[in-house]
Amino acid sequence: MKNLKVRSTLIALAVTVLVAIPIGAQVKDHRDIKYPKLPDRQVPRPEVHTLANGLQIFLMEDHELPLISVTGRIRTGSNYESADKSGLAGFVGQVMREGGTKSMDGDSIDDYLESRAAFVETGMGGDFGSASMNCLKEDFDDVLAVFADVLRNPAFSEDKLELAKQQTKTNIARRNDDIGGIAGREFSRLIYGADSPLTQLVEYATVASITRDDLVSWHNRYYHPNNVMLGVVGDFDSSSIKRKIEAAFADWPKGPAAELPEIAVNEPEPGVHFVEKSDVTQAYVRIGHRGIRRDNPDYYAVQVMNEIFGGGFSARLFSNVRSEKGLAYNVRGTIGSGYVRKGIFSVALSTKSETMAASIDALRVEIDSILASPPTDNEMARSKESILNSFVFNSTSKRQILGQQLTYAYFGYPADFLERYRSGIEKVTKDDVARVAKKYIHPDKLVTLVVGKSEDFDRPVSDFGTVNVVDITIPAPKSTGPKMARNAETVAAGKELLARSAQHINGANSPATSVDGDYTIALTMGGQTMSLGRRVSIQLPDKMRQTFTTPMGEQTLLINGNRGLVIAGGQKQPFPEDQVGTQLEDLNRELLFLVGHADDAEAVAGGTSEMNGTPCNVVSVSFSGIESVLCVDDAGKIISQTYQGEHPMQRTPGEIIVVYSDYRDVSGYNLPHKRLMRFDGQEIATVATNTIAVNPDFDATTFEISE
C-alpha cells in the first residue's frame, strides 16, 4: 500500500506547485508518473521596423549573456544564376566578406574582428543571400560598422576571388570522393533535372568564366536596403539599438526590388539509375520523387505521416529496416516540404554491398505498406503526441524564435505559422494520414538511385528496371584558363612574351641545336614512387638517343633521320616508322629548342594566370604542328608548359602540365633543373637534371643505327 501514499503525495504536489517535481519515491513503471502541467507560455515576438529606404529590422532583447548577433536575409540566391556562370552567386557570398570593402581590405577586417573575437560572415543559399555578425556587446558599434560596410561597399578584390576559386576547384576535384555526397547530389539532379538551376553543378569551366565584374554586377542588382531583412538579438536596449542600425543604414539608397523569377520544375521520369563506386563496402540507395510545398493544407497530415513512416527512433523504417532486419545504420524516409517549391519525397539508406537489393526490397515493402494499411491507433497517438509534446522545442531561445520569424517573413508565410502548425497537427485524423499517403506517394513514379560497388551486390540493379548508368566524371579543366582571343594586340603581346622567354633562356647565345642531358625521374604510379634514369642526346633536326635505366634494365631508343631502333635487354628491334616523326616533333617541346622558334612560331597572349603561387603571363605557342601553352613570368622565365599528350606509361591521352624550376646557368644558357609533371591534374613525375651540356661534341657513333 506504499504506492497509494506515493500517488497521493504526487497529486498533492502537482496541484500545489506550478512545475512540481514529486519527491515521494521512484515509480515502478513510467506510466505511473504524474506530470505537472506545463505552464502556459506566451512566446515573444520580435519588434519589427521598416526604415525609409525599405530595410526591415526585427529586434529581440535577450539579456542572458553579453552578446549581440545580427542575422540578415537578402532577396537573391544561387538558384537565379545562369548555367554558364554556375558558382557565381556562391563567389559573391564568399568574396563579399573575404574581399574586404572599399575602405578596409579583407585581411584587415580579419584582424579587426578576430582581435575582438567577433564574426562577420556572408553567404549564399539557393533562395536567399545571408549576412551575419556576432560580437560581445561592448564591441557592437565597432563590428556593426564593418558589417554595414561589407553589405554596402564590398570591394570584391581580385586576389580573394582567386582564392575562392582555388577552394572551389578543390571541391570540384573532390566531389566524387565521398559516396554520401554523390548519392545526395545525383538524386537531387534526377528529381529536379540535371539542367535545373536548382541543381546545376559548378564546373572548372564555369569557374573560369566568372570575373570580378560579374560579382560587382550581381551585388548591384540585388543588394539594396529594400531587399534586406536584419534580425537583431541579444543584450541591448531596443530603442538605442534601433537608432544605431538606422544610423548605419539610413543613407543606403533604395534600389530596384529584386525580381526572382519562378523556377519551372517538371515531375521527374520514373526509372532506375546507377553510379559505380568501387572503393566502398556500402551501397547507398535513394528512392523517391517530388514532395509538397509547405503552404499546402495537407502539410500537417504529411508531418504526422512522416513521423509514422520514417522520422525518429520509433518510426516504421527504423524499427523494421534497422532494428528488425539489421540492414542499415542510417535509414530515413519523409515527404519533404519546401517554402518556395515542392521538396523531395525521399527514402534513403546505406547498407553493405551484399544486401543492396534486399534493402531496396525492404524499402519497397514499407512504401507499399504505408499506402496499403492506414496507421494504427497507437501510431497515430505516438506521432501526434511526439510532435505536440515536443512543440516547446520550437521556441527554446530568442535566437531561434527570431530566426523563424525572419524565415516566415522572407518567404511570405504568416507570423503565426507555428501556432497554426500546432492546431493543424491536433486536427489530423487517421483518415487524413491514409489519404495524404495515397495522394503524395506514387509507387509507379519512383526514381531509384543506387551508388556502390556492383560486383559485390546480392542481385544486379537491373532487377529493379532498365538501368541508366549515370556518368559522374568530372569535366577536366581547360588548359590554362580562358580561350585566348586572337587579335593584333594579343598576337603582338604573345610575340613579345616568347621573345622575352628566348632571351631568358639563351642569354647572349644563339639558339641551341643540340643537347646532352642526364636526368633522374621519380615516377609516381599507383601510390608507389619508382626511380628511373634518363639520358638523352639530341642533335637537331633529326637525331636522338634516349636511354632509360629502370630496375628492370636499360632501354634505348635511337632515331636518326626517318629510322628508329629500340634496344632492350640486348635485343634490337626497329621503331615503327610512322612514329618517328612524332618523336622528332616532340623534341621541339624541350624549352631549349622551343625558344629557338621565337621567330617562326605563332604566339598569342592570354592574360595572366598563376602557377604554384607565382603570377605569370599566359602565351599559347604553335609551330609545325606543335602546340603548347606557356606561363611566363615578367622576367621571361617559363614557369610552366601545358599541352595535350600521352601518359608516359599508360599511353592514354590527356593534358600534361610541366612546371619548371631551379633555373641554372649552363654555358651561358639558363635552363631549368627541376620539372614537375602532371597528367590530367595528377602529379605523375618529378624530373631532376643531373648533368646537362648544351651544343656538346657528340661521338660519331652516338646516333649510329646498326642492326
Place this chain on the structure above:
Amino acid sequence: MTRRFVLLLVVAVLSLGAIPQASAQNVEEFGKNLTIETLDNGLTLMLYERKTAPVVSFFTHVNVGSANEVNGITGLAHMFEHMAFKGTSKVGTKDYKAELRAMSEVDRAYHAFALERDKPGAADETKLTTLKAALKSAQDKAGDLVAKNEFGEIIDRNGGAGLNAFTNADITGYTYALPANKLELFAYLESERFLDPVLREFYRERDVVQEERRMRTESSPIGRLIEQFISVAYIAHPYGMPTVGYMSDLKRFTREDANAFYTKHYVPANITVAVVGDIDSKKALPMLRKYFGRLPKRDKPAPLRTIEPPQPAEKTVVMPDASQPLYAEAYHRPAATHRDNAVFNAISDVLSSGRTSRLYRSLVRDKKIAAFAGAFNGLPGDKYPTLMLFFAVPTPDSSNEDIQAAIREEIKRLKTDPVSEDELKMVKTQAKAGLIRGLQSNGGIASQLATAHAQFGDWREIFSQVDKIEAVTAEDILRVANETFVKTNRTVGMIVTDDAN
C-alpha cells in the same frame, strides 16, 4: 576528503597567478545556479537552473570509452551504447520471462553457429547454413517478444528532443531533452537504463554496428586513413585501436562480453548526470537522488595500465586510394590534465583558429596550396597522453609534399620565433568569448559541466581553462614546441591518389 584537498590545491595554484576579476565573478555567478551532489553509491548529479524556456536537457557522462577495450572486444564500448537504447526488463518487452528464455535460446544458437564458423580449418558449409537458419529462427522468436524501440518511443511521445548518444576513445555520452514537466520521466528511464539494461536484439544490433563501421570507416577515404594513422602512431596504448572496432571483433564479440563490460565499467562512480534547464533544484535533487540512488555501489575498475612509451622513430603511413590527396602529421603530447594543456590549446589556436591563423594565412591565403589547413589537439582522445595533429587538404595544383613543406615551415617558426603579443592577445580574447558562447544552450552547458567534473574533478575547469590560457606566455610556446615537434616524435599520414585501384 581527497577531492576537497585537490580543490583547495587548485584554488591555491590559481591564486598564485592573478585570476582576472571578471572570470572569478563569472564562476561565482555561475555557481549560484548550480547544485552538485555525489550520492553514496558514487554517482554524481549536477543540476543547473536556467529558466529561458520550459525545457530541460540531460547529459549522462560515463567514464568508459574504447580505450578501455582490449583486442578481441574492440568496438564493445560503442556496441553497449547502442544496447542502452534497447530498454530494460520493463521497457521494451511484451513478456519478459518468456523473452529471457528466448534470449538464452538465441545465445545458444549463436554459440553453436560461431563455434562452427570459427573452427580451425574450414567450416562445414552445410552445417553452417543449418546453424545460421537455427540462429535466425531463435532471433525471430525472441524478436516477437520485443516491444520494438519502446525506450525511444516513450521519450518521443513525451516530446523528447535530440535523443542520441556517442562513444569516443575516452567516454560514452548519452543525451536528450524533455519539456520541463517531464523531468521525472528522465529520472526513471535514465536510472533504469543503467540499473537494469536488457541486451535484447544483440546480434541484430551488432549487424547495424557493422554497417556503421562500413559507413564511417570503410567507405570514407578519411575514415580509412585515420584508422591506419592512429594504428601506427600508437604502439602500445589502446588509443591505437578504432573506437568503432575491427570487423572481425564486430562479428565475434558476444552478449556475454557486453554484459561483462557493462558490469565492469557502468559503476555509479563512473557516471555523472547533468540536468540543465527550467528546474527547481531544491525539489529536483531529492527526486533524482531517489532514482539514481538505486544503482548499487560497485568498485571502480582498475585504471588503464599501459602508457604509450616515447617514440624513438619517425613513422609514415602512405595510403594509395582512389580519392584526392590528403596530408596529416601528428606529434605525441601529454594528456589534457597536464599543466601544459593550455599551451597546446594556445598553439592550435595560433595555428588554426580563424582567418588570422598562421596555417590559413600561409597555406590557404598566401601559398594557395590548401583549401583547408588546421591543427587539432587530442587524437583520438585526451584523457591519456595523446596526439596533436596538423592536416591540410591540398588544392588540385598542389601536392602533399608542398603541404608538408609549408606545415614544417610553420612548425619551425613556432620553435624559433616567439609568438607575437598580438597573436597571444587574440587567442586569449577568443578563449574568453568562446567561454561565453558555450553557455548559450542547455545541452552545451550540460555536457561541459559533466565533462569538466568527470575529467578534471571540478566543474570550475570550464572557467579556469580560460585563466590558464590567459597565463600562457610566448616562452611557454617556444618551450613546448621545441619539446614536442621533433622528428622522432612524429607520425606522417597521407592519401596518395591511385586511380588504378
